[in-house]
Amino acid sequence: MPLPLTYTIRLTKKRQLTHNIYDFEFELVEPKTITFLPGQFVLVKTRHPQTKELLSRAYSIASSLSPENKILLCVQILPDGKLTPLMKNWTLGQEAEMQGPFGFFTLKSLPDRDLILAATATGIAPLRAMIENRLTNNAPGKIQLYLGVRSENDIFYQEILDSWTRKHPQFTYTYCLSRSKENRTGRKGRVTQILQGENLEIKNTDVYLCGGKEMITELLLILKKKGFKEDQIHFEQYFL
C-alpha cells in the first residue's frame, strides 16, 4: 500500500456536472506527486472561514493515473453540510490541505475476472478510477457498471461512459433512475431493484459497490441470495 502523506493542493479545474455534483481537479503543490491504488481516498482539510473549525472529509480519487501531480474528486454538494457548500464556492487557485491515500477498497481482481460495479451518485468516483485502470491496461474481463441517480436531470459522466463503450466492447453501463420513467439513457428503478432483476453471471465475477449504507446493506443481501460469496464482494460506504 502506498504511504499516506500530507499535501498542499490547489484547485485548477471545477466543473458542474448536475445541480449538486461537481468535479474538482487539484494540482499537488507540495509534495508534487501522489501514488495511490484505484479505489483509494484522500482527506481534504480546511478551516471554516468564519467559525475556524477544522473540517476534514474523505473523498475517493476519481482519476486513475498514478503516480500523478494532480487528482480528480467528484463531490456531491449537501446544502446542510459543512465542507461541501464551501467547496461549491471555491474559485480556481483555492488552496487546501490533503492527506492520503487511504483505504482498502481497491481493485483486487485479476484482469481476466469479470466485474460488476454498482454505485449511487458520487459513489461512481472510486469505480471510475478502477474502470479506467482496467481499460487502460486492456484487461480482458467484462465490466458491467450500474449507476443509480434520481432522474434524467441527475445523469452525469455519460460522455466518458459512452466513450469507454465505443472503445472497449467489454464495458457496458446502465443508469438506474429511481424517480423517473424509463428513457433512452436509463432504466426505471433503484440500483438495488435493477440488480435484483438481473440474471448475473456469478462464476469468475467480482462485485464492487459504493454509496450510502442503505444501498450497500440491501445489495449485500441481494447478491448473497443470488449466490455470490463474501470474498467476491467489495464495498465502500460513504455515509450512514
Ligand SMILES: Cc1cc2nc3c(=O)[nH]c(=O)nc-3n(C[C@H](O)[C@H](O)[C@H](O)COP(=O)(O)OP(=O)(O)OC[C@H]3O[C@@H](n4cnc5c(N)ncnc54)[C@H](O)[C@@H]3O)c2cc1C
Ligand atoms: C471513504 C469515503 C469516501 C468518500 N468519498 C466521497 C466522494 O468521492 N464524493 C462525495 O461526494 N462524498 C464522498 N464521501 C462523503 C464525504 O466524506 C462527506 O461525508 C460529504 O461530502 C459531506 O460532507 P459535508 O461536510 O458537506 O457534510 P457534513 O457536515 O459532514 O454533514 C453531512 C451529513 O450528511 C451525511 N451524508 C454524507 N454524504 C451524503 C450523501 N452523499 N447523501 C446524503 N447524506 C450524506 C453525513 O453522514 C452527515 O450526517 C466519502 C466518505 C467516505 C467515508
